[in-house]
Amino acid sequence: MEDLTKEFLAESQEGLERMELCLTELEKRPDDGELVAEIFRAVHTIKGTTGFLGFGRLERLAHAGESLLGALRDGKLAVSTELVNGLLELMDGLRSILQTIEATGTEGERLTDNDDALIAHLAQLRAGSGELSRNGEATSQNLDAGQPALPAAVAGVAGPSMQDKTLRIDVEVLNRMMNLVGELVLTRNQILRCSPGAGNFPELARRLDSVTADLRESVMRARMQPVGHLFRKFPRMVHDLAAMCGRQVRIEFEGQETGLDKSLLEAVRDPLTHAVRNAVDHGIEPPEERAKAGKPAGGVVRMRAYHQSGSVMIEVSDDGAGISTERVLVKAMERGLVTPEQAASMTQREALQLIFVSGFSTAKQVTSISGRGMGMDVVRTNVEKVGGSVELESQLGLGTTVRMRVPLTLAIVPALVLQSGGQSFALPQNALVELVYVPRREAEQTVERMGTTELYRLREGLLPLVWLDRLLGLEQSADTAELGFYIAVVESEGRRFGLVVDDLKAPEEIVVKPLSVELREIGVFSGATVLGNGTLALILDVAAMGARAGVRPVTEDGNVVGMELAQAEAAQRELAQNEMESSMVIYETGKDGSAEDEKSGRMAMPLSAVERIESVPFSEIEYAGGRAVLQYRGELIPLEDECGVLREMSAAEETAPAGDAEKDGATATVLICLRPEAHGMRRVGMVVRRVLDVSAGRLLAADSAASEEQLAMVKDRVTTVHREFARQAGKPQTAILKEVA
């Protein structure tokens, strides 16, 4: 294709986009002369250029449109819905011819490639007077002409056109880039001439570093596109959708100038279309219903973009009916996504996240626009593919907000470099929740088994473990057994698990390079990167690893681990909901323990006061000044032996013959607790006979007459709460930890 034609196409597309915006504005402000002038200019430019390029068909149509717009500009016609629709048809007509030109290089010579009906319709609109007499005919034509165009606009899935492949860059930015490249070449020349061990080498290295950083930044900036580019097509889409669904909808924008990498802009196009479609079709109610609810008949869809901590947030909110959590749960149970017990314990927020599960739709009836049960999961998959996340917020009767978090750029991501089986891997930071180090002596006790699944007890929850070296079939390094290992707690697409690795290296900003198709098919790696030391590292795809290892998303039924996690979360929520209610660690004190709880033999400790539950070999317990102490993570903590466990153990040791192997292996269970003292908090180890359970308990109102004891109802049994820790019940754990700090 000729360069001239290419340029014409790009220019015309832009003109049509402006026209589209103006047309939707025109409906709201019919008296704005500036808008009409803008539309006129767009059509006029197309007509002018087509003339000398020899696109006769395009010229004829543009001419018809221009005359109509001329009449409108001169005030001979008034803006009406019909007129705007006619102009939209004109726009679609022009656009489809432009597409044909782009695809085939010609305007299309088939018989169907005929705009006579549309031209006649435009002429008739211009005549204005004829409108009444030929009203019926006009609407039928309207439908004929509008039909092919509507689905295209509604579906919003036009193939990548010329515009997607080209980018307009400010010449200033380009000049700056050229300067930097010049600088880079000069620095290279100097480095090449530099003798080994030369004195100015550090300076050259610094300059190379700064030039690289500058160049990277300016290239990034060149790739940045205002989000407004993406928003442009929505007014038209909302207009058409609203007409199809019988809604009155207005669209508002905010933060259109927010910049986003071009490739990411393309990636969020479909998710946004889905979200807007949902908002209009499901969110906004029909005008009558809105009137009943005391809302204005016209609904509002608001699209907002803004920067937040290194990401771009894009929101689509509506002021419609909102999502009914009950209906979501009923539906989820029908589909077997959750059990009734799970449903009962879910918060509103959690229930809403169910919408993202594949095959879920709450629409009462399936419409042609949405409700086929594949909406929001597609949104989530697409956004997560580019390293983003999606959230949903909804208030019944007030509206729904879909919030997408998208990273600023795809090519460079912060990652943690880790090592397993002697190889380095990069783990994207956005999937990382926290890191846990497990020393060798704890490894045996902390890793628990349930069937074939290995679990780690992380605070209240059980975390399924995935060994990276086993998953990838790597050779297990021998020193893992000696040095202990790290657990990277990761979460993606609802899968949460602990990735066990040998060692952690420094966090690095990595440049993502795509892998070849054959290696991408393995599914576990999302790319590769060159690390600072020049070696290649493969980038791990957390979601795919979870899937491969058989970790199921938490919301799915039938997963024991998932359920336990859900239960633990439920317990936590209850804690937040009711201050008097909190999770308790219930432990056995034993018969010869403290007299106060002799009968039940059990006591409770607020979970929020317990930092960890440790199994300590008896041989590691030392005595200082007659008191038992334990070296715990480089800290010496006193042990409280209220149950007399240590006494018993030492007695047993004395009676047993020396060197008895069995006795050496005896362990004591120690609750590492935070005890409030005069000068803040202090760690203390409570030696208990056995931990029985962790469950939600309700503190009973203190009965001052009875005793000073604090009692709690735990699992329908009255249990004594350890008096020194009772006041910590109900406090969230983080608050306590802060006090320590």
Place this chain on the structure above:
Amino acid sequence: MKRTEARMADAGDTVSICSLRVGTGLFGIDTRQIREVLGTTAPRRVPLAPEYIAGVLPYRGEVLTTVCFRALLGLAKDSKTNCVLVFDDEQNEERFGLMVDGIGGVVAVDPSALEANPSGLDARSQELFDGAYKLPSGLMVRLDPQRLRPSRLAESGLFGGESGPIGRLKQERQGEQR
């Protein structure tokens, strides 16, 4: 068809062939088809990749997938020396590397000395080899880089994709469960 064309074009002139050593065999690739020869490098192994993938290499800002020719021939993967050749495929924009034991000299060969693959060859060799030149010192098996593309090797299914390390892993898992 393609081969006859090539032969006709080369007729009356000699072609320069880069000789390669793999195991005890002698192989040759037309120098015009080679983009670059990298010296001794150790590609980064990719876990779970098919056996014939030697690994990935950083190459001019890209990640280059490298095929291990020893593995394709069914030889032990380890070799004291190695050398990577880089090939380009203009149409499919697929660039890849081929790891061999070593590179010999460039020899000028009369195209008429080329013999097609004998019919008795096994399926794997039939897939990999592209005839042989009868040199005075012995046979030099001709290789066509386009036949060694990772995507084509995967399609052929002759060199084990899933049956490689992944299959092993599955077996291991079953073993663990038991």
